[in-house]
Amino acid sequence: MKQIIVATDFSPAAMNAAKYAVDMAMNIHANIVLLHTYQVPVSYSEVPVAVNLDEIQKNTESKFLLIRDELNNRTGNKISIDISVKVGSFYPELKSLCETILPYAVIMGSQGTTAAERLFFGGHAVYAMKHLPWPLITVPSNASFTAIKKIGLACDFNKVVETTPVDQIKTMMNDFHAELHVLNTGKEGVYDPDIVFESGMLQELLASMKPAYHLLTHENIDEGIMDFAEKNQLDLLVVLPKRHNLLDSLIHKSHTRQLVLHSHVPVMALHQS
Secondary structure, eight states: OEEEEEEOOSSHHHHHHHHHHHHHHHHHTEEEEEEEEEOOOOOOSSSOOOOOHHHHHHHHHHHHHHHHHHHHHHHTTOSOEEEEEEESOHHHHHHHHHHHHOOSEEEEESSOSSHHHHHHHHHHHHHHHHHOSSOEEEEOTTOOOSOOOEEEEEEOOSSHHHHOOHHHHHHHHHHHTOEEEEEEEOOTTOOOHHHHHHHHHHHHHTGGGOOEEEEEOOSSHHHHHHHHHHHTTOSEEEEOOOOOOHHHHHHSOOHHHHHHHHOSSOEEEOOOO
8 A cells, every 4th residue: 555654843834735645645545644753852051951752742642633633534534644753853754764664755845834834844845855765745835636637847858867767757657647748948949969868868768658848948947947837737846856966066056945945836856766
């Protein structure tokens, strides 16, 4: 049975992502695992402050039970919804849970409406998207799941064989019976032999899915992708994060971060296994 992990901090943005996740789970016959992590408060005062971990755990579980009841009502109790409360840092605990249950996908909110939500989702979502080996979907606070019929794959035609997770894309296309749109950013009319070669390799890799190819010539790559996604009513935007070395990270803007924090369409990160 497929498993979907939903990371939550109990905020409205996280609750919206949880609703998106259970609606998706109903669509593909998956179960849900709700994950919340917290760290033990650290006191810097001279007077020691007692921390009641049992009370924190109980309060967290109580919140989870209320959320689970709401989600069960939404689904008519047709899917299994489990709860996981972990003490520790967000990403290590998320990665550990993924290694245990091997999820179909991880889903979390991406933006939030308050400063605290933007801090939580902005940092954790972007870091997880770049590093988590499992598929991760970030859901904007105004997005809802209806059906995934049109999927956009943002690709820069760079090392496509090494970086394109073809099997994962095929599985997703089959599960949702969706059509694939490949979005390439570049300059129209400019000949680049490397891009021509990589483009041919990608077309060969994805041939069985019969995708449509689109060249985006917007001066701002991120805005061009987001504009295309909205105008063409894409249901999901897939990105393939590439890990830059330290020098590269100092001179390259993170397109993944821009898309996660500003896209009105859910964004999924896939990594080549």
